[in-house]
Amino acid sequence: MSNLSSPVDPKGGVTDHENSIELKDIAGLSQGQIVRKRFFRHRGALVSMVVLAFIIVLAFTSVGVAFGDWKSGGWWQFTWNIAGDIENNGRPTLSLFPFAIGNHPFGQDQVGRDIFAVVMRGTQQSLMIMVIVGSIATMIGTVVGAISGYYRGWTDSVLMRLTDVVITIPVIVIGAVLGRRFGFAGAPVLAIILGLVLWTGLARLVRGEFLSLREREFVDAARVAGARDRRIIFRHILPNAVGVIIVNSTLLMAAAILIETGLSFLGYGVQAPDTSLGKIISENQAAFATRPWLFWWPGVFIISIALCINFIGDGLRDAFDPRQRRMPTDRALTRATFVSEKSA
Amino acid sequence: MATFVVRRLIASIFIFLAATYLMYILVSLSGDPLEDLRTSTAPNKLQLIEARTMLLHLDVPPYLRYFIWLGGIFGFTGKGFFDLGVTVQNQPVNILLAQAAGSTLQLVTIASLVAIVLGLVVGITTALRQYSGYDYGVTFLSFLFFSLPIFWVAVLLKQYIAIGFNDFLAHPQIVWWLVPLLAVIAGLIWMSIIPGKGLRRLATFGIAAAATAAVLIYMDMSNWFSYPHIGIVGIIITLVGAAFGVTAISTGLRNRKALYASLVVAGVGAALWYPFIYYTTGLPFWGWVGSLVALVGVALGIGWFMGGDDRRPVARTAALVGLVAGAVLSLDRFMQVWDDYAQSGRVKGRPIATIGSGTPGLEGSLWVHGIDLFTHLLLPTIALILISFATYTRYSRASLLEVMNQDYIRTARAKGLTERTVVVRHAFRNALIPIATIVAFDIGGIIGGAVITERVFGWTGMGALFQNGLDHVDPNPVMAFFLVTGSLAILFNLIADLVYAGLDPRIRVS
Numbered sequence: 001m002s003n004l005s006s007p008v009d010p011k012g013g014v015t016d017h018e019n020s021i022e023l024k025d026i027a028g029l030s031q032g033q034i035v036r037k038r039f040f041r042h043r044g045a046l047v048s049m050v051v052l053a054f055i056i057v058l059a060f061t062s063v064g065v066a067f068g069d070w071k072s073g074g075w076w077q078f079t080w081n082i083a084g085d086i087e088n089n090g091r092p093t094l095s096l097f098p099f100a101i102g103n104h105p106f107g108q109d110q111v112g113r114d115i116f117a118v119v120m121r122g123t124q125q126s127l128m129i130m131v132i133v134g135s136i137a138t139m140i141g142t143v144v145g146a147i148s149g150y151y152r153g154w155t156d157s158v159l160m161r162l163t164d165v166v167i168t169i170p171v172i173v174i175g176a177v178l179g180r181r182f183g184f185a186g187a188p189v190l191a192i193i194l195g196l197v198l199w200t201g202l203a204r205l206v207r208g209e210f211l212s213l214r215e216r217e218f219v220d221a222a223r224v225a226g227a228r229d230r231r232i233i234f235r236h237i238l239p240n241a242v243g244v245i246i247v248n249s250t251l252l253m254a255a256a257i258l259i260e261t262g263l264s265f266l267g268y269g270v271q272a273p274d275t276s277l278g279k280i281i282s283e284n285q286a287a288f289a290t291r292p293w294l295f296w297w298p299g300v301f302i303i304s305i306a307l308c309i310n311f312i313g314d315g316l317r318d319a320f321d322p323r324q325r326r327m328p329t330d331r332a333l334t335r336a337t338f339v340s341e342k343s344a
Numbered sequence: 345m346a347t348f349v350v351r352r353l354i355a356s357i358f359i360f361l362a363a364t365y366l367m368y369i370l371v372s373l374s375g376d377p378l379e380d381l382r383t384s385t386a387p388n389k390l391q392l393i394e395a396r397t398m399l400l401h402l403d404v405p406p407y408l409r410y411f412i413w414l415g416g417i418f419g420f421t422g423k424g425f426f427d428l429g430v431t432v433q434n435q436p437v438n439i440l441l442a443q444a445a446g447s448t449l450q451l452v453t454i455a456s457l458v459a460i461v462l463g464l465v466v467g468i469t470t471a472l473r474q475y476s477g478y479d480y481g482v483t484f485l486s487f488l489f490f491s492l493p494i495f496w497v498a499v500l501l502k503q504y505i506a507i508g509f510n511d512f513l514a515h516p517q518i519v520w521w522l523v524p525l526l527a528v529i530a531g532l533i534w535m536s537i538i539p540g541k542g543l544r545r546l547a548t549f550g551i552a553a554a555a556t557a558a559v560l561i562y563m564d565m566s567n568w569f570s571y572p573h574i575g576i577v578g579i580i581i582t583l584v585g586a587a588f589g590v591t592a593i594s595t596g597l598r599n600r601k602a603l604y605a606s607l608v609v610a611g612v613g614a615a616l617w618y619p620f621i622y623y624t625t626g627l628p629f630w631g632w633v634g635s636l637v638a639l640v641g642v643a644l645g646i647g648w649f650m651g652g653d654d655r656r657p658v659a660r661t662a663a664l665v666g667l668v669a670g671a672v673l674s675l676d677r678f679m680q681v682w683d684d685y686a687q688s689g690r691v692k693g694r695p696i697a698t699i700g701s702g703t704p705g706l707e708g709s710l711w712v713h714g715i716d717l718f719t720h721l722l723l724p725t726i727a728l729i730l731i732s733f734a735t736y737t738r739y740s741r742a743s744l745l746e747v748m749n750q751d752y753i754r755t756a757r758a759k760g761l762t763e764r765t766v767v768v769r770h771a772f773r774n775a776l777i778p779i780a781t782i783v784a785f786d787i788g789g790i791i792g793g794a795v796i797t798e799r800v801f802g803w804t805g806m807g808a809l810f811q812n813g814l815d816h817v818d819p820n821p822v823m824a825f826f827l828v829t830g831s832l833a834i835l836f837n838l839i840a841d842l843v844y845a846g847l848d849p850r851i852r853v854s
Binding site: 044161164165166168169170171172173174176177178180181254258261262265266268278281282285288289295299302303306307310311314 | 355359360362363366367370371373374375484487488490491492493494495496499503789791792793795796799810811814817822825826829830833834
């Protein structure tokens with residue numbers, strides 16, 4: 001079929017010209033390079049990376065970080081827990097025309113705390129919770145899924161029934177029950193608890209991946225060469241399943257940030273004096289009519305973070321999944337058609 | 345098959361029992377159930393503590409107390425089967441659950457249905473128009489919806505949809521600049537959905553924008569927002585449009601018999617408009633449902649008799665048009681009591697409700713109560729839909745794209761089948777298989793998510809039952825909540841497995 005100058009399938013089906021573009025794109029590259037190349041082609045994911053990095057840097061440098069009594073200062077003049085004089089009725093001083101930041105760009109609350117500082121502190125907490133939940137859930141989910149998929153048999157049955165038990169309870173429900181018990185112990189503890197609950201979906205996916213990968217020839221080869229089970233699982237099979245794991249742990253982080261805000265809203269999440277974005281919103285939702293900025297800014301940050309992570313996850317999925325093809329541009333396609341016609 | 349179902353069912357029951365045990369222990373250990381009494385200054389503090397300990401069996405450790413609760417379910421406590429115990433305030437949980445379950449299930453069912461239908465339609469159209477402006481727009485929106493905290497949306501909805509719209513209804517005048525703005529937006533949306541290039545796109549834009557502007561101006565001039573109606577002209581236009589649209593999708597316009605049958609059904613629907621208004625004045629709920637079924641039945645009959653050799657598809661098309669006719673007639677009927685409802689003493693001209701699941705003490709016909717239900721369901725349903733809509737759109741888009749790249753679709757095209765047949769017959773049906781399972785898996789999660797929605801909108805449903813129980817470290821109401829959500833989740837998981845096996849012949853259950 002390659003010597004037919006067939007009309008290009010308009011529905012995005014796979015034609016030989018597209019194949020040749022795809023092949024030329026990835027010729028001589030390692031798997032990691034291919035993934036990186038595909039990821040950087042996803043514009044939404046790239047923009048999201050930049051925005052997320054900006055949010056992280058802004059949140060952690062502006063008001064500094066605090067662990068217990070130890071505190072580091074930031075470049076912002078106010079801190080999240082000290083109330084000041086209320087200026088300008090607490091209204092935000094941020095304006096675009098003419099551009100001005102002013103003393104309190106996001107405004108102040110009833111007692112005069114600077115909302116920019118409060119939101120930055122909340123963002124720090126939410127980001128930290130997200131990372132902790134993501135790493136713990138990914139670790140447990142991967143190990144449970146890997147063991148269960150690799151050994152099969154009764155190990156698989158026991159582990160999967162355990163997963164089924166946890167999955168039966170809605171996340172928000174078990175999160176609320178555990179948050180009621182451990183929420184007062186601070187955000188990191190809450191994050192660990194949430195991580196202990198959220199691993200189930202990933203475990204199922206990893207198990208499915210392992211079930212099919214363990215039948216492949218390279219596993220037999222490794223076994224014949226005398227590799228132990230642990231080496232086969234972690235050195236041979238796991239790197240092949242890393243795409244599924246990375247994509248889903250990203251999406252898990254986006255879910256974690258929303259679950260944490262939901263729990264804080266219900267009152268089972270982060271407790272005072274600690275704060276998080278969800279807690280700021282739930283504290284201030286009654287004030288929406290009078291002080292809407294107390295409500296808008298934390299919401300904007302939650303949505304930006306969750307949106308960025310979802311887009312990055314989508315970009316990673318495109319990058320790791322070999323079946324996902326982007327339609328080549330018209331120009332690339334005509335060039336490929338031209339080249340293949342000349343060679344034919 | 346039967347052994348598969350039985351085995352799955354038994355396994356599910358054991359998993360569910362384990363989950364209830366875990367849940368019971370976690371709730372019991374989540375705090376101190378006597379905390380409020382310990383810190384109280386009441387003189388009979390010790391008696392109160394003693395009484396509550398006796399009432400809730402607090403002297404038994406949680407890992408054994410569970411079996412007292414389980415015994416209640418199996419009827420060992422002497423209060424009959426399915427006794428869920430009492431709350432801290434000594435109210436029977438069974439009664440509380442019966443009150444709560446209705447409103448929650450109503451909310452969740454309606455929200456899920458709307459989200460599934462909308463998500464499917466939007467997902468499929470985006471897949472068919474892949475890489476168009478419409479596709480990119482919907483993709484971005486679904487990511488955005490997916491990232492929204494539901495309570496944040498809820499507060500915005502309350503402010504802008506409820507309060508803002510109610511203010512608007514008090515003086516329903518559309519601001520002049522809103523008309524061209526909405527017209528341009530509508531034009532852009534239609535332009536990105538309907539395929540074509542150059543002039544054709546411009547024409548689409550022009551027609552859509554002009555139609556939107558005309559409708560808006562008509563609504564404004566005729567005081568439509570105070571006295572909403574469809575009217576006989578609107579009904580005729582809608583039904584004829586529906587007849588053409590449904591036929592085009594279901595059998596293709598070339599099937600003249602189906603087209604004529606649909607048009608006849610549309611005519612019958614339009615003719616029924618006037619009688620329907622009088623006939624339905626004092627109608628009970630089941631009478632209404634019965635009339636709708638009868639209408640669809642008549643339409644089915646018309647299709648059957650006009651179908652000739654190929655009866656099935658014609659009858660199916662006609663029945664669908666009959667369903668649309670019933671819906672439009674009922675919608676018009678609801679709209680006619682709108683003014684009475686909005687101006688009634690209970691509602692006082694602010695119809696869109698922000699809180700609660702019904703106006704207390706409202707009296708009136710089926711139609712008034714229907715509108716009342718609608719105005720209360722509107723905001724929580726939108727909030728729930730926004731989130732699940734995103735998931736369904738993404739899944740159905742991905743699923744249809746996957747199918748459209750299969751070889752058998754290429755074969756179908758190569759045979760010279762029309763694009764409609766390829767999409768509806770070959771692609772759509774196969775794309776439904778994974779979607780059906782995902783929808784079934786999701787239902788349990790939606791009920792869990794409804795906890796937050798109910799709290800924001802002040803519904804006293806199962807979410808409140810759960811939260812009150814948890815606040816008082818009282819496992820009984822929490823377990824009642826979990827029994828309903830958990831058993832629904834397990835039931836739907838089972839249904840998902842069966843649907844999967846039923847739809848896809850490649851899957852063998854053994």
